[in-house]
Amino acid sequence: MKYTMIIACMCRLLLTVTLQAQTVKPSNNPLDVPLGDPFILFDAPSETYYLYGTGGTENGFVAYKSTDLKSWEKQGVVYDAKQDKAWGTKDFWAPEVYAYGGKFYLFYSAHWKDNPTNELENYRIGVAVADQPAGPFIDRDGEPLFDPGYPIIDANVYFSDDGKLYLYYSRCCYKHPVKSAIARWAKKQGWYEEIEESWVYGVELAPDFSGIRGKPKLLLRPPTTLEDQQAEWESRSVTNREVNRRWTEGSVLFKHQDSYYMMYSANHFAGEHYAVGYATAKHPLGPFKKSAFNPVLQKNTDKGGIVSGTGHNSVLQLRDGRRLCVYHGRTTATGDQRLVFIDxxxxxPAGKLIVNGPTTRTATE
Structure with a gap:
């Protein structure tokens, strides 16, 4: 009981630190930060924001820092796989960093070197720790956090009010063909023999980040019928003949009043149709119901804009209660390079989530 109370107090302190972030406006979009899957940590003692993401170095991660969310200074490599405890070999993706118990913990995805059957996508989730938000981060155990028996990516951690911790992740599409109306339709067109899917799972996380508690629970997946109102936008990678896959990935959880909001990304991360939706529940492990207003963030090139491929967001909550959607996208000027956006x-009052983006204008104080 005493240990549970300590953990609960630490979680409340973490939430307080998040809420005490400076009251600022988003900067110009896109930021001059060439990263995908962006995540921002606010370090209260230094009054500094740290931005992490996919890219910037080979087999590792870099960070940028800012005091105003406008001007960003590159901090160099904060995690490098050239270390004794490294278990990953390539494809280092989706870093998220959490301040917890006086340390900083980096959750990330990578290709696991333990690969006896030579799987092409042998991804797992790892945890590295550092004394400072700019690292260096050192792997905790020399192995992934856990092995569910299938490839997984995109870790997100939620610190519950009751002291419990929850881990969310996406099962990869790899070798995961799923029967659905879209799959039958695509096969009838002569396009694809099967459609692979990625699904979002959630599970309780051990308080010391040493592993999981219980069995992961399926929370979100692409729709199986054409009548489902989510089917059109979540199937665009297939219907536009980009690839034989449908994604549900990049999940992030936060609480608003008495509801839990899970934002997630669908479609091909390298395509123009990458977009964000959300679902709500009354418990961190669901059941979740997708919003009728999805997608809430998508390309605007079909409406005269210059942004596409908007997705894999995180959420930064400011001291005044406002939330910022931090995501990556592409522009007609920058081509395939993913850049960070903040909107x-x-x-x-009715509970509808709205992302005011993508924008490419200058926000003023």
Whole structure:
């Protein structure tokens, strides 16, 4: 009981630190930060924001820092796989960093070197720790956090009010063909023999980040029928003949009043149709119901804009309660290079989540 109370107090302290982030406006979009899957940590003692993401170095991660969310200074490599405890060999993706118990913990995805059957996508989730938000981060155990028996990516951690911790991740599409109306339709067109899917799972996380508690629970997946109102936008990678896969990935959880909001990304991360939706629940492990207003963030090139491929977001909550949607996208000027965007997001009194983006204008104080 005493240990549970200590963990609960630490979680409340972490939430307080998050809420005490400076009241600022988003900067110009896109930022001059060439990363995908962006995540921002606010370090209260230094009054500094740290931005992490996919890219910037080979087999590792870099960080940028800012005091105003406008001007960003590169900090160099904060995690490098050239270390004794490294278990990953390539494809280092989706870093998220959490301040916890006086340390900083980096959750990330990578290709596991333990690969006796030579799988092409042998991804797992790892945890590295550092004394400072700019690292260096050192792997905790020399192996992944856990092995569910299938490839997984995109870790996100939620610190519950009751002291429990929850881990969310995405099962990869790799070798995961799923029967659905879209799969039958694509086969009838002569396009694809099968459609692989990625699904979002959640599970309780051990308080010391040493592993998971219980069995992972399926929370979100692409729709199986054409009548489902999510089917059109979550199937665009297939219907536009980009690839024989449908994704549900890049999940992030936060609480608003008495509801849990899970934002997630669908479609091919390298394509123009990458977009964000959300679902709500009354418990961190669901059941979740997808919003009728999805997608809440998507390309605007079909409406005269210059942004596409918007997705894999994180959420930064400011001291005044406002939330910022931090995501990556591409522009007609920058081509395939993913860049970081920050836009404000709101939730109406009726509970509707709105992302005010993608924008490419200058936000003023």
């Amino acid at each position: 404000e997001m709101t939730i109406t």
